[in-house]
Amino acid sequence: MDWLELFLSAGFWAATLRIAAPLIFGTIGELICERAGVLNLGIEGIMTMGAMAGWMWVFQGGSLWGAVMFAAFVGALFGLLHAIFVVHLGLSQHVSGIGITLLASSLSYFLFRMILPDSTTPPKIEAFKPIDIPGLSDIPFFGEAFFSHTPMTYLALAIIPVAIYILYRTPIGLATRMAGENPVALEAQGINVLAVRTGAVMVGSALMAVGGAYLTISAFDAFFFGMINGRGWICIALVIFASWKPGRALLGALLFAGLDAFQVRAQQLAGGDIPYQFFLMLPYLLSIAAMVVIAKRMRYPQALLQPFRRGDRI
Amino acid sequence: MQIEPRENISPWRVVLAPVTAIGVAFFLCSFLIAWTGESILEAYGFLFKGAFGSRFALSETLNRATPLIFTGLAAAVAFRAKFWNIGAEGQLYFGALAATLVGTGAINLPPILMVPFLFVAGAFAGGLALLGPVFLKTVLKVDEVVTTLLLNFVILLFINYLLEGPLRDPMSMGWPQAASVIDAGVLPALMERTRLHIGFLVAIGAAIFVWALMRFTIWGYEIRAVGANATGARFAGISINKTVFLVAMLSGGLAGMAGITETAGTKGYLTLDLSPGFGYSGIAVAMLANLNPLGVVISAIFLAGIYVGADSMSRAVNIPTYIADVLVALSVLSVLVSLMFVQFKVRWR
Numbered sequence: 001m002d003w004l005e006l007f008l009s010a011g012f013w014a015a016t017l018r019i020a021a022p023l024i025f026g027t028i029g030e031l032i033c034e035r036a037g038v039l040n041l042g043i044e045g046i047m048t049m050g051a052m053a054g055w056m057w058v059f060q061g062g063s064l065w066g067a068v069m070f071a072a073f074v075g076a077l078f079g080l081l082h083a084i085f086v087v088h089l090g091l092s093q094h095v096s097g098i099g100i101t102l103l104a105s106s107l108s109y110f111l112f113r114m115i116l117p118d119s120t121t122p123p124k125i126e127a128f129k130p131i132d133i134p135g136l137s138d139i140p141f142f143g144e145a146f147f148s149h150t151p152m153t154y155l156a157l158a159i160i161p162v163a164i165y166i167l168y169r170t171p172i173g174l175a176t177r178m179a180g181e182n183p184v185a186l187e188a189q190g191i192n193v194l195a196v197r198t199g200a201v202m203v204g205s206a207l208m209a210v211g212g213a214y215l216t217i218s219a220f221d222a223f224f225f226g227m228i229n230g231r232g233w234i235c236i237a238l239v240i241f242a243s244w245k246p247g248r249a250l251l252g253a254l255l256f257a258g259l260d261a262f263q264v265r266a267q268q269l270a271g272g273d274i275p276y277q278f279f280l281m282l283p284y285l286l287s288i289a290a291m292v293v294i295a296k297r298m299r300y301p302q303a304l305l306q307p308f309r310r311g312d313r314i
Numbered sequence: 315m316q317i318e319p320r321e322n323i324s325p326w327r328v329v330l331a332p333v334t335a336i337g338v339a340f341f342l343c344s345f346l347i348a349w350t351g352e353s354i355l356e357a358y359g360f361l362f363k364g365a366f367g368s369r370f371a372l373s374e375t376l377n378r379a380t381p382l383i384f385t386g387l388a389a390a391v392a393f394r395a396k397f398w399n400i401g402a403e404g405q406l407y408f409g410a411l412a413a414t415l416v417g418t419g420a421i422n423l424p425p426i427l428m429v430p431f432l433f434v435a436g437a438f439a440g441g442l443a444l445l446g447p448v449f450l451k452t453v454l455k456v457d458e459v460v461t462t463l464l465l466n467f468v469i470l471l472f473i474n475y476l477l478e479g480p481l482r483d484p485m486s487m488g489w490p491q492a493a494s495v496i497d498a499g500v501l502p503a504l505m506e507r508t509r510l511h512i513g514f515l516v517a518i519g520a521a522i523f524v525w526a527l528m529r530f531t532i533w534g535y536e537i538r539a540v541g542a543n544a545t546g547a548r549f550a551g552i553s554i555n556k557t558v559f560l561v562a563m564l565s566g567g568l569a570g571m572a573g574i575t576e577t578a579g580t581k582g583y584l585t586l587d588l589s590p591g592f593g594y595s596g597i598a599v600a601m602l603a604n605l606n607p608l609g610v611v612i613s614a615i616f617l618a619g620i621y622v623g624a625d626s627m628s629r630a631v632n633i634p635t636y637i638a639d640v641l642v643a644l645s646v647l648s649v650l651v652s653l654m655f656v657q658f659k660v661r662w663r
Contacts (some may be wrong), residue, residue: 057353091652099647102594114349114350114634240457240460275475288456292454295456
């Protein structure tokens with residue numbers, strides 16, 4: 001049975017993790033922003049910028065982990081810009097976010113073209129190599145599927161418990177969630193709502209940029225145009241699917257990535273019977289379907305999209 | 315820092331703010347040009363000449379502005395009601411698909427009827443592409459930002475399939491393109507020896523129509539009311555779902571017409587590179603115009619000028635064409651900030 005073999009192949013599960021990793025970074029990043037009450041539609045552009053910045057850092061001779069830090073730094077800068085617009089100036093979060101996406105992606109392409117004026121084939125770099133976890137990677141099937149990945153893939157899996165711990169077990173996480181649920185109450189506690197939101201947007205944007213960098217320095221080894229290809233928007237759908245909970249975000253990202261890995265393999269199994277475009281549509285359609293399923297039970301942060309001005313009363 | 319609404323909004327500020335903001339965008343962009351090592355004034359000179367410097371340049375700019383007016387109106391109408399339709403790109407392709415289905419020989423009418431018929435078909439198809447998201451939004455409260463965005467990818471893949479399969483023109487030597495629109499459906503040229511066609515006038519007509527609709531009709535009032543304060547509008551007896559549905563059909567229809575001007579006008583047939591992101595640029599057009607339908611015409615011509623001018627600038631001096639997108643993005647953000655200062659003042663404490 002071909003279809004059964006597909007699910008039992010270690011390559012399928014390894015690919016699922018590989019596809020899920022950038023989505024996890026992006027989804028957790030967006031989730032942190034939205035938990036603090038700020039929708040960040042800049043995600044698509046910030047991921048593009050992260051992909052470009054990370055790749056560029058390595059291309060110019062920097063280290064791989066330096067590239068991750070640099071991408072995070074650049075992402076945080078764009079997060080700061082978004083925060084100035086929507087948190088401090090109270091502009092429309094939708095409009096500013098789209099503006100940030102326009103700016104960040106066009107700037108990435110411009111900078112890429114400036115540094116490499118006429119390259120038809122994008123130059124390659126030494127990307128992260130998979131490391132085998134001693135002992136575990138020798139287990140048949142599981143070793144290849146789960147314990148032979150690049151360090152950034154493990155990092156992606158590691159940020160989920162970290163995000164859960166910080167959001168639910170620390171004062172700073174409580175302040176972040178309050179900024180998204182009831183900023184007036186947060187203000188009454190003597191905590192600066194604007195500062196909390198700004199910080200959350202910057203941290204979230206840094207994570208998005210790292211998700212973009214994952215594509216250029218871990219999954220592939222080059223930057224090319226249209227690389228993000230809607231992954232940022234998928235992350236926004238995943239945040240809704242996850243009902244703004246980090247644990248469910250992991251589940252959503254894995255489900256989505258599994259379907260994506262499946263459709264690539266199913267294309268080959270189906271031969272030419274079904275046009276390949278229909279397989280490529282599946283991930284997008286599934287995202288929409290997931291939102292429909294979740295819509296009735298959805299409980300979004302109460303102060304999402306609402307600007308806060310100091311001294312506001314209910 | 316405290317941000318307070320102004321008591322009276324001076325009309326001077328309304329006009330001067332966006333102009334100043336665009337000046338700021340050009341100023342910021344000149345740092346990037348300085349980095350390329352080219353002369354800033356020379357580069358902007360090439361940009362301006364390439365966009366408006368000759369009869370041909372002007373016709374190219376207005377030709378590029380035509381679909382942008384439609385997609386800009388689509389975004390302006392939808393955003394006014396806070397219906398975030400980011401799917402104009404997909405709706406444009408649905409309009410173009412309609413032009414291919416009915417305009418390549420299936421229906422034969424004299425030109426005087428065929429051209430309006432194509433626009434109606436395109437509008438219908440554009441609205442159809444938004445039917446799913448608006449249904450999900452009104453009935454199931456599913457966020458339309460994500461559904462309209464993701465449908466762009468689905469629709470583009472669907473068009474890709476059609477162009478490689480059932481709709482591929484057998485005469486196209488294997489290129490993924492559809493058959494040409496019949497002669498009766500081709501939009502007549504406005505200027506000799508240029509690509510500018512009658513679609514530009516239709517676009518301006520559409521802008522005036524949308525402006526009048528928003529300003530003088532009950533529907534327009536209801537759309538503005540829902541956007542300004544949905545709860546208040548409901549208490550005033552306005553059906554929010556009905557209004558959102560109406561807005562969606564209007565917005566999708568306008569975006570679909572952009573597909574007509576490209577398929578039946580500029581290009582002549584449907585391909586996958588029909589639109590270099592007109593749907594997304596339309597959002598920038600609407601934002602620059604502060605969602606004003608008549609302002610959309612001006613900002614679409616401005617944006618088209620930047621794109622056309624940047625093309626010829628990058629041929630003349632060594633600056634990547636992506637500078638156009640950077641310039642547009644900076645303009646959008648700085649106009650956004652400047653318009654806030656029209657309505658609000660900042661008090662430092």
